[in-house]
Amino acid sequence: MTGWEQVYHIGPAVTLLGGAGVVLLADMILPRGRAPFALLTLLVLALAAGWAIWHANTGTTGPSFDGAVVTDRFALFFIFLFIAATAAVTIASTDWVKKLDLSAEYYALLLVAAGSMSLLVQGNDLILIFVALETTALVQYVLVGLTRRDRSAEAGIKYLISGAVAAGLMIYGFAFLFGTTGATSLDGIASFVQAGHEEARLPLTLGFVLVAAGFGFKMALVPFHGWAPDVYQGGPTPIISFLSVASKAGGFAIALRLFYTGLGGSETFISEDWAMMFGVLAVASMLFGNIAALVQTDLRRLLGYSSIAQAGNIAIGLAAVSTGSTLGPSGVMFFLATYVATNLGAFFAVIAISQRIGSYEIGDYAGLIRRSPMLAAILMLCLLSLTGIPPTAGFIAKIYIFNSAVQAGEQWLIVLVAVAVVNTAVSAYYYLRLARTMIVDDAKDEMTFRPTLSMQVVLVFAAVTVIFVGLVPAPLISAAQRAAETLQIQ
Template structure:
């Protein structure tokens, strides 16, 4: 049995176990952080050896293609940045910082598997491996809000996996196989016999997976959990977990429903409009920066689903590029929030007043990321939105692109509200806000990512096109 295709995931789980064991012996806690971040080099190198390999391994449960490899790298980078950004925050977990690092790594292993499988059982296991550690992480901090966030996340994650499982059961019943390619082959015939069951399965699957990507109307958990969870975990949830959800959704629907005579892209077009609009409108009235970013990320899920609404490889490529740019942008914004909130002890936008004078670089970094979320050059967000909307227009989805652009314009209001507070309002105290070295490194890396994805947009689009084409190869 050739285990090399999942060696990156195996090494990541091994690293997590190593961190837990080291936690028992090591007094200096900075060492643990160093081991977790530096250890990520091993899975990254192992993933490098998989570049260019394609095929189906381990009884068709693991897929290697440019799509899987691309996402494996992105998840590793996201995990590394979140770990670095947690450097100061882990003090609040007292004795549990080893477990904290380990759970982040375990969840990353699940996400990497989510992007590289097309078999129902493996999809379910990978999804739960990514989700259950996140529920624990959300509640790791000992306060009532974190507990509530963890409970809400776990209960709704359970509910969504129940929907997903039932949808999978129906798909299995219709086609007699758990392999997405086999399901794709069997569905046209099954649809002729029992169209109602197919529609039912589709609805259950969209509901189950819609939770992961926090698409309206399955978004209720997101603002509450984002606000209550420790901020680095919120960053991880809003970036890595959402990307993994989209990586899975894209592969699932383009493979299983490729030939089914059912209009699944239309479902995502409708969800896209709902998510964009609701996310942006509710973000207007938010006074807490984490809730604001939560609604902004619901709106982002709406933009990303424009890529699903065409159901073609061009749309998929736009989706992947947007995910990459969104990852750096949102991580940057959250890391800036982590650094600021740690010092001023508040997530209220009102307390960000005059921050430009107390911490010019931090305020500038946050502004840069918000500008990217808004989609103004020279940022990754601009390139991503341009590419995604242009792709939608090319696919004949002009109406969807127009709604997307209008929504982007609306979103300017609440992003600029934060920038205005930081630059134009008077600070309450003149005390400067300091930032520790690991967090500064993570913030710098994210901001550099936002800029570099913009500058090197063309070569990266080459990568995302290769990745999306590999999805449509039969």
């Protein structure tokens, strides 16, 4: 396979990145303030989704570009996830964008972020992974600082500096993985690891620990979480809603790819080591995130710490490697899919409420159920799902990922699940306290309000997804399992 045929394999990414250029071009050609950027963005997203569907149906899968890119169900699963998240954020932010002087740039950057993340999950070579990861990161730094207001700029520079340090650690780790195995392609690294070079354990361990630092920053795992609360509080909320799900999904996707495919799956001498490492990171993230979230009064900071704790939950799936089955990876993928719907729903409700009441303080949310029943109900549903209470999607996701760790049958994994269950109880306190404030407390202001139409559309869609996946999880679970199967080395 040569030439243009290969380009078909990165079609979704090319469409999204090219679409970003088209949006910027439209900004130059069309009269100022008249261009329908949101529609254009949605059109580009639809085209990319169509291309990905074509891949999934015709089975045009497999490696391309000398094995640097791989198109498989795993990559397509995440590409659909990124496109859905980007589309939801695009629709939800149409009101917010009106106040922004850089609206074309905003949509273009969103598309670049989605495009480079699509390329990232298709990456099967350290060079491509590095470039795609850094492109995504740079776009996200700019997005956070986009309004150029005081807090936005401050959040942007803090995000950038911690991100750049994490990237520096990661690239040093890549150097060691490359130096030890003599290959940059994940297949080459895998065949080296599977050959059982026990003498290379030390440099390999050094390599993957440093790489985990870079990925941990994306996922907001302790101890690479420092940016999350500040950026969540300071950044523009619609952009943060995108970061909170897309950055996390991208980080976990590439960690799955690198550790499961690159480091040789569950059967090698090194897999126990990195599984343990993710176990430790998971416990630290859950404990720190949940305890810090207990004392927060700003809703955005609370969601920031909650996202750290949720990253800990998801990392359990990475630690549950020793099963040799696809339970661990598919658990991560299923959890991420539900997390996208749940967290976006929660964030959109917060955005819609705060646009009216002008505050993110939890105390100002008192009695919200009487002021805006729809927004309060959807926010509460998402909080229940984040806690993991049936019949929501979050409940199934938590059970599934805990089960994957228990099935692995190792002593320390069962301890890990026990810690996670205790943490779920702790998290219920701050999630449900917010729900209680909205229902029980008296409102300071009785004026009622409703969200705008575009916001209603995405809110209802998120809420329906959360309930539907909670009641009928089988289709999504089997999609995640089939996608996880392609991750295993043939």
